[in-house]
Amino acid sequence: MRTSDIETAVGVLRAGGLVALPTETVYGLGANAEDAAAVARIFQVKGRPPSHPLIVHIGGAEQLDDWVEEVPATARLLARHFWPGPLTLVLRRGHRVPLEATGGLETVAVRVPDHPVALALLSAFGGGVTAPSANRFGAVSPTTADDVRAELGDAVDFVLDGGPCEVGVESTIVDVTGDTPAVLRPGGVTREDLEAVLGHPLAVPATSSVRVPGQHPSHYAPRAHVVLVEPGKVVAEAERAQELGHRVGVLLPPAGAGVPVKAHTVLEVPGSMSAYARGLYGFLRELDQRGCDLIVASLPEERGLGLAIANRLRRAAGPRPS
Ligand code: TXA
Ligand code: MG
Numbered sequence: 001m002r003t004s005d006i007e008t009a010v011g012v013l014r015a016g017g018l019v020a021l022p023t024e025t026v027y028g029l030g031a032n033a034e035d036a037a038a039v040a041r042i043f044q045v046k047g048r049p050p051s052h053p054l055i056v057h058i059g060g061a062e063q064l065d066d067w068v069e070e071v072p073a074t075a076r077l078l079a080r081h082f083w084p085g086p087l088t089l090v091l092r093r094g095h096r097v098p099l100e101a102t103g104g105l106e107t108v109a110v111r112v113p114d115h116p117v118a119l120a121l122l123s124a125f126g127g128g129v130t131a132p133s134a135n136r137f138g139a140v141s142p143t144t145a146d147d148v149r150a151e152l153g154d155a156v157d158f159v160l161d162g163g164p165c166e167v168g169v170e171s172t173i174v175d176v177t178g179d180t181p182a183v184l185r186p187g188g189v190t191r192e193d194l195e196a197v198l199g200h201p202l203a204v205p206a207t208s209s210v211r212v213p214g215q216h217p218s219h220y221a222p223r224a225h226v227v228l229v230e231p232g233k234v235v236a237e238a239e240r241a242q243e244l245g246h247r248v249g250v251l252l253p254p255a256g257a258g259v260p261v262k263a264h265t266v267l268e269v270p271g272s273m274s275a276y277a278r279g280l281y282g283f284l285r286e287l288d289q290r291g292c293d294l295i296v297a298s299l300p301e302e303r304g305l306g307l308a309i310a311n312r313l314r315r316a317a318g319p320r321p322s
Helices: 003-014 036-047 059-068 073-082 116-125 143-153 193-196 231-243 273-287 304-315
Strands: 019-021 028-032 056-057 087-092 107-111 172-175 182-185 225-226 248-252 265-268 292-296
Touching: 003 019, 003 028, 003 116, 003 231, 019 116, 019 182, 028 056, 028 116, 073 087, 087 193, 116 172, 143 273, 172 231, 182 265, 182 292, 225 304, 265 273, 273 304
Parallel strands: 056 107, 087 172, 225 292, 248 265, 248 292
Antiparallel strands: 019 028, 087 107, 172 182
């Protein structure tokens, strides 16, 4: 990444254009958060319903007060511990944030990304950058600059290449507008880490609570259909589907590593949850690229980053819009 790339990206943002930017979680499709027309273009490019709110990315926790109405003590505590990092806080919307960015909500999601290129961009730009993941609506999030180009092509004005994303799954979203913090989406900051800082247990939804009426449960989805079975049944289910004529892609859990499987493509899943999270979307993309029409996988144990991985796999396996 060159300094001139940051200057180019800032110029594009100031002119109302769209910049794809690396973060530690996934690549984002960014616009000047205060430019309602640029924000509207994000929705158009993604094919995302306008009621589906975006995250405003800022350069540091000290800027939080500029973007929200009030900052409860819990929000300050979480920001102090986890920013920069994969945690998004939902707070009451400040007047700088256009309703276009919040899908009409009076709350706004804010985070400080932990990526040197994103932070350099935010610092040089000076304002907030509103950015959803840089994929078409419902599809797998991009974790490399090449993924972004494959997803969005010329629809994005400039792609900042910051290498592959370290975390690989999106940020954890915590709503801090109520009496007790509510996790809306599990992600890169684990429940255990949040609970350690808050000092009390948190409930985490098995599938994300998305505030959009009528939204389909399928999300983070490859083209191939995803079938989830018990870890011990992955091989048998894959072979059964392959015999039925499917081109089966397998995400083989560590317990089955080394076992020969009669399927089209077999990818062995890393045993470490951070390695699995980092690779997850790349695996799903690869199985699509190899022409698989069915993916057989199992859920990891739902603790630590396993919770976010399981959430994304469940949603990838959810019913599709017809
Ligand atoms: O890691 C991430 O969070 C990545 C990177 C690019 O920062 N971004 C991301 O954005 O995942 P997106 O748009 O794909 O997902 C944002 C989620 C949506 O599910 C949306 O419903 C939720 O944040 N959200 C945004 N504003 C909200 C609000 N005011 N209240 C509740 N949920 C909100
Ligand atoms: Mg997304």
